Amino acid sequence: xxxxxxxxxxxxxNEELPFPVEVVTETEPTSTDVTVVEQTGSIQNxxxxxxxxxxxxxxxxxxKLLDKSDYIDIKGKAFKKKSAWRKYARAFNINTEIISKDxxxxxxxxxxxxxxxxxxxxxxxxxxxxxxNCSRREGNKNKxxxxxxxxxxxxxxxxxxxxxxxxxxVTAEEVLR
Numbered sequence: 159x160x161x162x163x164x165x166x167x168x169x170x171x172n173e174e175l176p177f178p179v180e181v182v183t184e185t186e187p188t189s190t191d192v193t194v195v196e197q198t199g200s201i202q203n204x205x206x207x208x209x210x211x212x213x214x215x216x217x218x219x220x221x222k223l224l225d226k227s228d229y230i231d232i233k234g235k236a237f238k239k240k241s242a243w244r245k246y247a248r249a250f251n252i253n254t255e256i257i258s259k260d261x262x263x264x265x266x267x268x269x270x271x272x273x274x275x276x277x278x279x280x281x282x283x284x285x286x287x288x289x290x291n292c293s294r295r296e297g298n299k300n301k302x303x304x305x306x307x308x309x310x311x312x313x314x315x316x317x318x319x320x321x322x323x324x325x326x327x328v329t330a331e332e333v334l335r
Contacts, residue, residue, distance in 0.1 A: 216323070223249060230330045237330035243316040246323055253279050254315050257287060261307055269303045270294045272310035278318035288318030290332075 228242035247254065257275040264270050271293040279285040290313030292299075292306045299305040309331060316329040 213324075219249075230334075232330065232333050237333055238316075238327060239330045240312050240316060243319045243329065246325075247278070247319050250323060251281050252319055252322060254318060255279075256311070256314075259307070259311070269306045272307040274307075274311045274314040276311065276314040276318045278315070278322040280322065284322070286318050286321040288314045288316065288321060290314030290317060 223245055224238070224242050228239055228245065229236040230239050231237075246252070255277050257277050259275075260273045261269055262271040271291070273289070273291045275287055275289050277285050277287050290310045292309035292313065294302055294306065296309075299309075313329065313331050316331055319325075320327055320329060
């Protein structure tokens with residue numbers, strides 16, 4: 159849809175307006191230019207081709223950064239393990255911090271469930287929070303006082319890093335339940 163010029167209307171009116179007027183000339187938007195209005199009210203322009211090039215660069219970077227030991231095969235599909243997400247954190251200079259944790263014990267003092275929220279932050283201040291949970295019901299937790307909180311924290315950290323870099327992937331620790 160073309161933007162119509164406001165100039166003709168202004169030319170026909172011989173009076174001064176009490177507010178600034180922007181004259182918009184007729185243009186056709188390109189298929190690769192996008193304007194996003196953020197929640198803050200500011201407008202950010204970006205080019206779709208540039209965004210796709212950045213995503214392709216991320217894919218190439220992943221191939222060079224990670225190796226076979228950073229993946230685990232689960233039912234025929236490769237999932238990134240904790241080591242992969244820590245490599246991303248180091249490469250992108252991402253800091254992580256625990257925002258909250260809730261560890262539940264039974265009447266004998268043994269951990270039965272843990273929930274963590276971890277924040278991953280880039281140097282420019284952009285951040286994402288990740289939530290992770292683990293419980294005794296998942297089984298295979300021989301040292302529950304360590305294994306359950308550690309797994310919950312790992313899941314939260316992996317999720318925060320994945321969300322921050324835009325990977326949007328399910329991590330191996332989330333699948334291994």
